[in-house]
Amino acid sequence: MSKKALYPGSFDPITYGHLDIIKRASEIFDELTIAIVDNPDKSPLFSIEERKELIMNVIKADNVRIDSFKGLLVQYATDNAFQTIIRGLRAVSDFDYEFQMSLTNRQLGKNIDTIFFMTDEKYSYLSSSIVKQVCRYGGDISSFVPEEVSLSLKEKLK
């Protein structure tokens, strides 16, 4: 049976930190679905379609799909027969929230497990919000995001 996993997140926008997790997870699972959370409450900079396109342009692996969802992650996972959720951990500060989410998701969807990938130390400080902040003030973001993402960010924040 082929093993598939779900990598949910805001990806607003995708960074080298996300790409590292995607590469590692897609080497372990037969199929990886990146699921962009459609949550307007977070006031995202990029629309769902823009985020999808950016991800599509920078993904190399051919066993990676991109989708989006609204509402409960567990519902999306159940509806699409996913039993494994992938999340990344950057620092102890991520742990409390991720621990709580993972236990809640397991309570809501009994067969659903979350697997955590430790960040690559090169990216342990990296987040989409930091990248947006640096870009907004004209800093060099070339070591944080691929060229395509960098160009779109600069365009958006002009």
Ligand code: ADP
């Ligand atoms: P969310 O709003 O759901 O946290 P993000 O796009 O910020 O969405 O992150 C999605 C997932 O990717 C989260 O599990 C987050 O911890 C992980 N992640 C983000 N940046 C990095 C990074 N630099 N290294 C490892 N994991 C990361």
